[in-house]
Amino acid sequence: MGVLDSAIRRCQINMETESQFNQLREDARRCRKTVLSMIVNGNASHIASAYSCVELLVYLYKKFLKINPINPSDPDRDRFILSKGWGVSALYVMLAEKGFFPKELLEEYCKDGSKMIGIATRNGIPGIEATTGSMGHGLPIAVGMALAGKLQKKNYRVVVIISDGECDEGSTWEAILQAGNYKLDNLTVIVDYNKWQSFGKVEDILDLKPFADKWEAFKWSAKEIDGHNFEEIHSAFDSLPFKTNKPSVIIAHTVKGKGVSVFENRNEWHYKTPKEKEIEIANKEL
Amino acid sequence: MRTAFLNELLILLREHKDIFVITADMGFSIFEEVQKEFPEQFLNTGVTEQSSIGIATGLALSGYTVYFYAQAPFATMRCFEQVRLDVAYQNINVKIIGTASGFSSNQLGVSHFSMEDIALMRLLPNLTIFSPGDPLESAWATKAAYKIPGPVYIRITKNGNPIIHDTKKTFEIGKGIEIAKGSDFTLLVSGSLLPMAKQVIDNLANKKIVGTLISLPVVKPIDKEIILKAAKETRYLFTLEEHSIIGGLGSAVAEILAESDSSVFFRRFGVPDKFTSITGSPQYLLDYNGLSQEKIVKKIIGYLS
Numbered sequence: 001m002g003v004l005d006s007a008i009r010r011c012q013i014n015m016e017t018e019s020q021f022n023q024l025r026e027d028a029r030r031c032r033k034t035v036l037s038m039i040v041n042g043n044a045s046h047i048a049s050a051y052s053c054v055e056l057l058v059y060l061y062k063k064f065l066k067i068n069p070i071n072p073s074d075p076d077r078d079r080f081i082l083s084k085g086w087g088v089s090a091l092y093v094m095l096a097e098k099g100f101f102p103k104e105l106l107e108e109y110c111k112d113g114s115k116m117i118g119i120a121t122r123n124g125i126p127g128i129e130a131t132t133g134s135m136g137h138g139l140p141i142a143v144g145m146a147l148a149g150k151l152q153k154k155n156y157r158v159v160v161i162i163s164d165g166e167c168d169e170g171s172t173w174e175a176i177l178q179a180g181n182y183k184l185d186n187l188t189v190i191v192d193y194n195k196w197q198s199f200g201k202v203e204d205i206l207d208l209k210p211f212a213d214k215w216e217a218f219k220w221s222a223k224e225i226d227g228h229n230f231e232e233i234h235s236a237f238d239s240l241p242f243k244t245n246k247p248s249v250i251i252a253h254t255v256k257g258k259g260v261s262v263f264e265n266r267n268e269w270h271y272k273t274p275k276e277k278e279i280e281i282a283n284k285e286l
Numbered sequence: 287m288r289t290a291f292l293n294e295l296l297i298l299l300r301e302h303k304d305i306f307v308i309t310a311d312m313g314f315s316i317f318e319e320v321q322k323e324f325p326e327q328f329l330n331t332g333v334t335e336q337s338s339i340g341i342a343t344g345l346a347l348s349g350y351t352v353y354f355y356a357q358a359p360f361a362t363m364r365c366f367e368q369v370r371l372d373v374a375y376q377n378i379n380v381k382i383i384g385t386a387s388g389f390s391s392n393q394l395g396v397s398h399f400s401m402e403d404i405a406l407m408r409l410l411p412n413l414t415i416f417s418p419g420d421p422l423e424s425a426w427a428t429k430a431a432y433k434i435p436g437p438v439y440i441r442i443t444k445n446g447n448p449i450i451h452d453t454k455k456t457f458e459i460g461k462g463i464e465i466a467k468g469s470d471f472t473l474l475v476s477g478s479l480l481p482m483a484k485q486v487i488d489n490l491a492n493k494k495i496v497g498t499l500i501s502l503p504v505v506k507p508i509d510k511e512i513i514l515k516a517a518k519e520t521r522y523l524f525t526l527e528e529h530s531i532i533g534g535l536g537s538a539v540a541e542i543l544a545e546s547d548s549s550v551f552f553r554r555f556g557v558p559d560k561f562t563s564i565t566g567s568p569q570y571l572l573d574y575n576g577l578s579q580e581k582i583v584k585k586i587i588g589y590l591s
Contacts, residue, residue, distance in 0.1 A: 075349070122376050130347065134371050140337035141372065144344015151306075151326060152348070171368070174337035 024230045027058045027097075032259045033286045034106065035089045040274055042110030044118050048257035048269035050090040052194040052227070053161055056252060057082075059233045060159060061094035069099040072126045078156050079145045081130050083138020084163035084192060085120035092116060092125075100127035136169030138162060139189065143175045146187035146247075157240070161190045165197035168206050173218075180219030185241035189220075189249045192227065194256035196267055215249045227252025260285050287447045287478075288385060290421035291440070292316055294428035295353065299324050302432065306345050310338045310356040312385065317355075335360050339368035339380070346378040351432060357391070358384030358400035358441055366406055373437045374410035381431040381438040388478055388528035389562070389571040390443045400441075401557050405533020407439040408506055414459070415506040416440040417527075417535070419480025420450040423503040426457045434459070443478045450480050450501070460504055462512040468496030471522035471586060474513065476502040476535040478528045479572075485579040486526075490586065497586075508538050517543060517550040522590060524553050526582065528572065531556035553589060555582055 031054050039047045065078045082091050089109060096103045105125075108114035115123050119133030129145075132138040142160040149156050166172050179187055193211070195202050202208060212222040221242035225232040233252075242248045256270075257263030260282040263274075274282060296319065299305050307320055307328045320328050331338040335356055342352040354361065361384040362369065373380045384403055391398035407415050414434050416427035424442055431438040450465065457463065462474070466487050475483035480501055487499045498520060500512060517523050523543070525536040536554030543552055557575045564574065572578060 130343070131371055131376055134367060136336070137340060137368065137372060140340020140368075141344040141347070143337070144341035144346075145348050146344070147329075147341065148345050148348030148350060171334075171336035171340065174332075174334040175340060178331060178334065178337060178341065 021230045021234075024055075024058055024062060027062055028054050029259075029286055031058060031090055031093045033283075034093045036274065036279070036282050036286070038089050038092070038106055038109040040279060041107060042118075043273050044089070044110040045271050045273065046086045046089070046118065047274060048196075048263050048266070049084065049163070050087045051258045051260070051263060052254040052256045053084070053087050053192045054090050054258070055228045055230060055233060056161060056190055056192065057090050057094050059230060059237065061098055063234070064237050065159070066156070067098070067127070069126065072100060076154055076156055079129050079142070079158045081132060081138045081142050081158075081160040082120045083132045083142075083160050083166060085131075085133025085138070086118065087161075087192075088118065088120040088133075091120060091128075095125075095127040098127070101125065135163070135166045136171035139166075139172050139179075140175040142187060142189075143179045143182070143184065146179065146184040147182060149186050150182075150184065157186050157188065159188045159190065161192055163197075164191060164193045164195065164202050164208060167191070167208055168197070176215065176218045176220065179247045183219075183245040184247045185243070185245055187247040188240055189247070190227075191249065191251050192254050193251055194254040196256045196265070196270070198270065200267070212249075212251055215251075219246060220249050221246040222249045222251060224251045224253065227254035228258055287418060287421055287424040287442045288316065288445050290424040291383065291428050291442055292320075294425040296320065296323075298429065298432055299327055302351070303327070304350055305432070306350040306352045308338055308342050308345075308352060308354045310335045310354075310360065312356050335365040336368050339365045339372055342380045343368075343372040343376065343378060346380050347376075351379040351381070353381045353383060353431075355383045355385060357398065358387035358403045359398060361385075362400070362403040362406055362439070369407075370410055374412050377412045377436050379436065381440065384439065384441045385444070387441045387443055389568045392568045392571055393565045395565060396561050396563065399562060401530040402533070403439075403441060404505055404529050404535070405537070408533060408538065412436055413506065414438045414504065416503055417477035417505050418442060418503045419475065419477050419501050420447050422449055422451045422453065422455065423457065423480075423501070427503060430457070430459055441477060447478065448481055450484055457503065460507045460509055462500045462502045462509040464498065464500050464512075466491075466497065466499040468498050469520060470495050470497055471524065471590065472498040472500065472516035472520045473524050473526060474500050474502055474516070474535065474539060475526045476505055479526050479577065482577070482579055482582070483526050486582050486586070489579060489583050493587070495587065495590065502535060505535055505538060508542070510542050513539055513542050514546055514548065517546070517548040517552075521551060522586075523550045524555060524586065526555040526577075528577070529556055530559060532559055551589065553585075555585075
């Protein structure tokens with residue numbers, strides 16, 4: 001396809017000073033705290049899923065994505081899809097902080113009659129680009145958007161966060177095969193590799209290793225980072241695309257429930273709403 | 287019917303740069319011209335119905351009107367959940383073309399038959415469903431789909447369907463088309479069995495049993511008005527389709543009648559609720575399932591006497 005000539009847009013993010021990283025760490029702490037209150041308030045689930053991708057979302061929304069809350073459907077905007085749509089509470093916090101909607105809306109999370117659904121849903125909430133959460137949907141949609149960007153000769157980037165559990169789905173691998181073939185170097189996937197899926201550990205259920213090799217074999221360029229370390233996140237995003245004519249995958253090693261000791265690596269927090277004891281610990285640790 | 291679709295698609299592609307055609311590796315001796323003339327508007331995504339619906343969605347969310355082409359069972363059933371969430375729920379401009387529908391792939395068995403596609407598509411809000419019955423209806427559906435601001439399913443067969451309508455006839459979304467008028471009974475037909483329905487009407491007319499024939503190329507939204515009018519004007523009402531008797535035209539009409547005050551005598555002609563585990567010509571398979579002009583004429587005479 002002649003249309004797939006590369007359009008490289010180097011990130012020009014000035015991240016020289018330590019204070020900027022400190023600011024991001026503070027943003028992440030505040031995001032976790034808001035997510036906690038939203039989930040408790042809405043008697044909702046998936047706090048651990050949201051916590052594992054907080055730093056990734058903070059970096060995207062504070063530093064990377066070229067988006068404008070005044071014009072959320074600008075055809076030249078960067079596209080972000082949270083394919084692991086059940087982590088949407090953290091995304092809502094980022095969108096509210098960015099000014100896509102008033103922060104008061106966060107209080108409606110998972111409440112009767114609210115549009116603030118517990119899965120990313122394109123139902124009129126500004127800034128949500130696609131309905132996801134049914135596993136294996138986000139990446140194929142992102143491939144379509146990246147393809148459209150190439151066809152229309154636009155410079156926008158498409159970024160999608162998928163879960164490790166979603167890498168069980170056939171549709172995910174269909175899309176990985178397609179994006180590699182179409183040389184979509186305007187597409188970046190971040191795998192929130194927290195090593196847990198719905199009913200157990202990834203390596204016990206369907207092991208993904210050797211993970212980066214699989215992507216590389218499908219004509220992607222892969223980097224592995226600590227998904228909670230802003231220096232490493234920045235360094236990965238600053239070198240996009242990793243290779244011209246190849247889509248990039250950032251395999252972000254993360255901890256499910258990161259940030260609060262009682263949530264970390266405990267699968268029950270995929271489901272349960274924190275009660276008094278956990279809320280107290282979380283508030284102390286955050 | 288397929289050639290009519292293709293010719294109309296070529297006209298649309300020449301007129302509209304925002305149309306994009308995706309095929310899940312179907313199109314041998316069909317899409318060569320499209321591929322050659324419109325390389326920037328055509329992509330064979332490979333045998334990947336699920337991710338192809340996702341890609342179509344991403345393109346539609348970026349301003350394209352996407353025609354997605356695959357065999358009917360795979361275009362609707364293999365990726366049903368993607369069609370439901372990505373396309374129907376998000377109410378986007380993806381037009382799904384299910385080709386080789388019904389018993390079109392007659393020698394290939396249950397894997398390639400589609401008796402369930404309309405039933406499944408009818409379940410989805412926002413979707414407009416076309417089941418054209420001749421090349422004119424097929425060409426019209428292809429063109430009309432472009433103008434509908436939302437998702438569409440068009441069920442087509444392979445080629446070999448005769449033209450039934452007057453070429454000057456104009457069609458309207460959600461409106462049935464009266465082809466013959468009579469007071470003894472009404473036959474409602476949707477899709478590939480339109481020629482058979484015409485034969486049934488003509489055959490019975492020779493026997494002095496004069497019926498009304500209505501073609502319903504749009505199954506959803508269905509023309510409720512024309513159905514209730516027919517139920518009022520004739521005492522017998524029948525449906526005919528190359529689809530399971532569950533969930534297709536027959537069910538749609540039954541749902542309307544059940545919630546009306548009509549006491550019309552109503553029966554459905556369609557594929558019975560069992561798998562067809564044999565091979566044969568399309569006519570043979572239809573006849574095996576009770577769908578032949580002779581069998582339907584005989585049944586209607588029985589019901590009317």
